[in-house]
Amino acid sequence: MVERGLLIVFSGPSGVGKGTVRKAVFDHADCKIRYSVSMTTRPQRPGEVDGKDYFFRSREFFEDTVRNGQMLEYAEYVGNYYGTPLASVNQLLDEGFDVMLEIEVQGALQVKEKVPDGVFIFLTPPDLHELRQRLQERGTDDRKAIEGRMVKAREEIHMMSAYDYVVVNDVVDLAAERVKKIIETEHYRVERVIGKYEAMLDDLDKA
Amino acid sequence: MVERGLLIVFSGPSGVGKGTVRKAVFDHADCKIRYSVSMTTRPQRPGEVDGKDYFFRSREFFEDTVRNGQMLEYAEYVGNYYGTPLASVNQLLDEGFDVMLEIEVQGALQVKEKVPDGVFIFLTPPDLHELRQRLQERGTDDRKAIEGRMVKAREEIHMMSAYDYVVVNDVVDLAAERVKKIIETEHYRVERVIGKYEAMLDDLDKA
Numbered sequence A, B: 001m002v003e004r005g006l007l008i009v010f011s012g013p014s015g016v017g018k019g020t021v022r023k024a025v026f027d028h029a030d031c032k033i034r035y036s037v038s039m040t041t042r043p044q045r046p047g048e049v050d051g052k053d054y055f056f057r058s059r060e061f062f063e064d065t066v067r068n069g070q071m072l073e074y075a076e077y078v079g080n081y082y083g084t085p086l087a088s089v090n091q092l093l094d095e096g097f098d099v100m101l102e103i104e105v106q107g108a109l110q111v112k113e114k115v116p117d118g119v120f121i122f123l124t125p126p127d128l129h130e131l132r133q134r135l136q137e138r139g140t141d142d143r144k145a146i147e148g149r150m151v152k153a154r155e156e157i158h159m160m161s162a163y164d165y166v167v168v169n170d171v172v173d174l175a176a177e178r179v180k181k182i183i184e185t186e187h188y189r190v191e192r193v194i195g196k197y198e199a200m201l202d203d204l205d206k207a
Helices: A018-027 A059-067 A086-094 A105-114 A131-136 A143-160 A172-186 A190-206 B018-027 B059-067 B086-094 B105-114 B128-138 B143-162 B172-186 B190-206
Strands: A007-011 A033-035 A038-040 A054-056 A071-077 A080-085 A098-102 A119-124 A165-168 B007-011 B033-035 B038-040 B054-056 B071-077 B080-085 B098-102 B119-124 B165-168
Touching (some): A018 A033, A018 A098, A018 A172, A059 A080, A080 A086, A080 A105, A119 A143, B018 B098, B059 B080, B080 B086, B080 B105, B105 B119, B119 B143, B165 B172
Parallel strands (some): A007 A098, A033 A098, A038 A054, A119 A165
Antiparallel strands (some): A071 A080
16 A cells, blocks of 8 residues: 655745745655646746646636635635645645645645645745844844834744744755755654554564 | 754664664764763673763662652663763753763653653664564574563554654664754754744844
């Protein structure tokens, strides 16, 4: 029997570089990870391939999919729908692949409710990490800009608490390495392997 | 202020190769890990160094240390005491080092009660038959002791559920790599970093 894969939810604030880091993960991926292709109602752009970049579908089709409970998560953004079709994710997981979603924070929270044993990774900008230092050099920023950053930092830290891991996107390749290590080590977590060992003991008892 | 290190509890059935894997972790360790040297009453084996492999002490000395509350954990195993002196562990953690204990299962469960946020790693043989073989090859134990340890190993595998991670000792260097990745990724866990971000915001509010 094939062991079911892990659902990896890769998320973080808009503009943090999720797409770039995700691509770096897959560029060097030697492990069994698959990327889940999202469905969208936005128009196909030149060079984009249906079924590879996105599944490009009509609003009607998308809304039907949602109504039928066939969407793991979805969101409306600038007038278009974006979502993760449930069927394709489940098929890959059943085949033993780890499936990685790259989605916005709202969507990640929807997935967390439905798949609590997923692996939730929050990508955070280095400027949050370096916030203290940068604010100390406040001669370069006016007070309003500083307050704006503070509000944003607060929101981001609040979002973090729903996730399992925080990865700082300081250097893309380093961030991608951290993500890959997290995915690997999650496979060693007791709650994910103990069933296999219990079965092995049962076999020895029968022998 | 220095961030307190992680307490890594590395454990598993007797004869699984904890010492060998632990040494391989430290041979290539580039991160801030320190090994906590255990105290034992068992006789020193050829090649073992006092204060490096173990603190080799008398039963009387060991029991005094326990009575004075100076032992993080201890166990009697095959007629000898093994234990972890508390003071040296706390000092290293306070200095910001991750501290790795290599201890028996009984002791690990004691540490779990006292330090629930430690990282508990269980090293396991590819299967139990192989465990028996390894014990025989070590050649230091008679047949009866080997049988006793087999029974104990079964119990210990049932105890896996108290740990956070299971690492298979198939190839020593691979097992050591897995342990190092686990230690690294534990530093990215939200519950370990969110306090740092929250404290940073508090400091900024005061400034």
